[in-house]
Amino acid sequence: MTDTPTWDWTLLRAGTLLLDGGSMFGIVPKTMWSQRIEPDDRNRITLQTNCVLLRNGNRTVLVETGCGDKWTDKARAMYGLESRCVIDALGEVGVSPDDIDRVIVTHLHFDHAGGLTRLNGDTPVPTFPNADIVVQAQEWRDANAGRSTMTGTYLREHLDPIADRLTLVDGAQEIEPGICVLPAPGHTWGQQAVCMDTADGTLCFPGDLMPTMHHLGAAWSCGYDMEPYQTKCTKTALFDRICDQGWLLVLDHEPGQAVHRLTRTERGWFALSDA
Numbered sequence: 402m403t404d405t406p407t408w409d410w411t412l413l414r415a416g417t418l419l420l421d422g423g424s425m426f427g428i429v430p431k432t433m434w435s436q437r438i439e440p441d442d443r444n445r446i447t448l449q450t451n452c453v454l455l456r457n458g459n460r461t462v463l464v465e466t467g468c469g470d471k472w473t474d475k476a477r478a479m480y481g482l483e484s485r486c487v488i489d490a491l492g493e494v495g496v497s498p499d500d501i502d503r504v505i506v507t508h509l510h511f512d513h514a515g516g517l518t519r520l521n522g523d524t525p526v527p528t529f530p531n532a533d534i535v536v537q538a539q540e541w542r543d544a545n546a547g548r549s550t551m552t553g554t555y556l557r558e559h560l561d562p563i564a565d566r567l568t569l570v571d572g573a574q575e576i577e578p579g580i581c582v583l584p585a586p587g588h589t590w591g592q593q594a595v596c597m598d599t600a601d602g603t604l605c606f607p608g609d610l611m612p613t614m615h616h617l618g619a620a621w622s623c624g625y626d627m628e629p630y631q632t633k634c635t636k637t638a639l640f641d642r643i644c645d646q647g648w649l650l651v652l653d654h655e656p657g658q659a660v661h662r663l664t665r666t667e668r669g670w671f672a673l674s675d676a
C-alpha cells in the first residue's frame with residue numbers, strides 16, 4: 402500500500418478474559434507452554450481483547466470490539482470477564498460509539514463480535530449506530546450456520562442486531578484508502594487479517610492467527626482452530642510477508658506488549674519488542 406493517506410492509530414484494551422491454557426495452545430504440551438505463561442489454579446491464562454482505533458481527521462474506524470458487556474454473572478465468572486469493555490476504552494481517548502464510521506472484525510467469535518452490540522434494557526442493539534461492519538462473507542455464513550467446533554461462540558444476540566448493517570467482503574480488499582483486509586483462514590475459514598497504513602508504517606492485525614506473543618511458532622495454534630494445518634500454512638505465508646515488508650504486528654489477545662516487529666532466521670520467526 403503506497404501513496405495512500407496514513408492513519409493515526411491507538412491501541413485499545415477492551416477488557417481481559419480467562420481461557421483454558423490447554424485450549425489456547427492446541428497440540429503443544431503443557432510442559433512446553435507453561436514455561437512461557439503460568440496458568441492460574443484452574444489452568445486458565447489471562448488474555449486481553451486488543452482493538453485498534455484509526456483516525457485520519459475525516460473517518461474513524463475501529464478494528465475489533467472484544468467481548469462487549471451483555472454477559473450474565475454466570476458467564477462472567479466462567480470466562481473471568483473483566484467488567485471493562487470497548488466503550489470504556491474508547492471513552493478514555495475521547496471517542497463515543499456514535500463517532501465510529503466503520504468497524505472491521507477479524508471473525509465473529511464471541512470475544513471479537515460481542516462488542517458489536519450492547520443491551521438497551523433487555524434488547525441487544527448495535528453499539529455503533531453510525532457504523533457498518535466489515536466481515537468476510539464466508540465468516541458471516543459460517544457464523545449464522547453455527548459451523549464451529551464450539552457451540553457457544555457464534556451467538557444470535559451478537560449477530561442478529563447487526564444483520565442489516567454489514568459490508569460483506571470476499572477475499573482481499575481495500576476497505577478504506579490505506580486499510581486492507583486479507584484472508585487468514587485456519588482459526589475459522591472466513592477469518593481476515595487487517596493491514597493499516599499509519600504514520601508508524603503498516604500495521605498487520607492477524608486476529609487469532611497469533612493471539613499472543615507465545616503463539617509465534619508455526620505449530621503453536623489454538624485448540625479452537627477449525628483447521629490447524631491451514632493455520633500453519635497461513636501463518637507461514639503471512640509472517641514471511643510481514644518480515645519482508647517490515648510491517649508491525651499487533652496481537653489481539655496479548656495482555657502485555659502487543660505490538661512487535663518480526664524477524665526471520667533459519668530457526669524461525671522472532672518477535673522484537675521494541676516496536
Ligand SMILES: [Zn+2]
Nearest residue numbers: 508510588609
Ligand atoms: Zn476466535
